[in-house]
Amino acid sequence: MSARILQVLDRTGLEAFAPFVRLFRGDDRQEQFRKLFMNFGAPSIAFLLFLGAWSIASQSIMTKYGNLPSPTEVWQQAVVLWDAHLAGLAAETQFYADQAIKAAEFSAAADVFSSRGDAVMAEKMSSSAATALAAKYAASPSYITQILTSLKTVFAGFLIASLIAIPIGVLCGTSELVQAALNPLIQIFKPVSPLAWLPIVMICVGALYTTKPDEAWFEKSFISSALTVALCSLWPTLANTALGVASIDKDHLNVAKVLKLDTWTRIRKIIIPSALPMMFAGLRISLGVGWMVLIAAEMLAQNPGLGKFVWDMFQNGSSETLAQIMVAVFTIGIVGMALDRTMVILQRSVSYSETNA
Secondary structure, three states, rough: HHHHHHHHHOOOOOOOHHHHHHHHHOOHHHHHHHHHHHHHHHHHHHHHHHHHHHHHHHHHHEOOOEEOOOOOHHHHHHHHHHHHHHHHHHHHHHHHHHHHHHHHHHHHHHHHHHHHHOOOHHHHHHHHHHHHOOOOOOOOHHHHHHHHHHHHHHHHHHHHHHHHHHHHHHHHHHHHHHHHHHHHHHHHHHOOOOHHHEEEEEHHHHHHHHHHHOEEEEEOHHHHHHHHHHHHHHHHHHHHHHHHHHHHOHHHHHHHHOOOOHHHHHHHHHHHHHHHHHHHHHHHHHHHHHHHHHHHHHHOOOOOOOOHHHHHHHHHOOOHHHHHHHHHHHHHHHHHHHHHHHHHHHHHOOOOOOOOO
């Protein structure tokens, strides 16, 4: 039983908790306590020292908006943002409840006018009821909503990048000619900053995405941000996929030739499964790069996510908004860590030789 729990902890990236299991089953206590200190004690001490240094700095660093916010002030603003989110949800629920009541009243009035034979007023009341039901709650997105928008954007960009990078990486890994042809382009475009890509993307999206705003599935700012994320994050996946494919055991490919497997079957049955560990390592790096790129892209594209939140708070300029920017900094870091651990789980699920990340 304990072996199975240890295996699950390893596969889910939670191996830091493994010493608890080993202590329970009677393994070397001194060694397990040492590991617990390394996993939890040392990080806790470092975090407390960080908070202490931050508290001291907040008392001595003066900005044009006041003192640098202390950890307590940042926590208070995090609570304020959460409470504002809950208040926004309550207001939205109340709005739609009120609209439903109005629609019911208009429908009842339409029935009355219809029974009196006044078709004009009945049609007018029915139209008012439909308008009430179709009304959308208009309010600035809350902080939590902006986090969800950023996650949606980064996953859209990550998906686009993966769909481009994996096939090209497979081609580069299987063909020296393709790799030689594409390598100069890869080396040129790989280091380009998102700040350089974004204006080009915005111009192209503005020219090609001409759907009316009320008919469009996605806003232009969302598409621009997602494409910028894709352009900046596809390179690690492409490089790792190409390396993984090129490193496949030649015996596997020789077997495929002996069995006279067609190209698609060879890719699906041999190449992709063999290259998956390296491919997922590239995907993990790409997702991290995409999350970093996203904030700058959202700032400039004004996509209503965390990047726009940081920019708006900077424009407001006060001690409270500075504390909220620091809340956003911690949020970006925590979400980025969670995304990375998620990719670790996926990576370890296809790579049985991996035990540490």
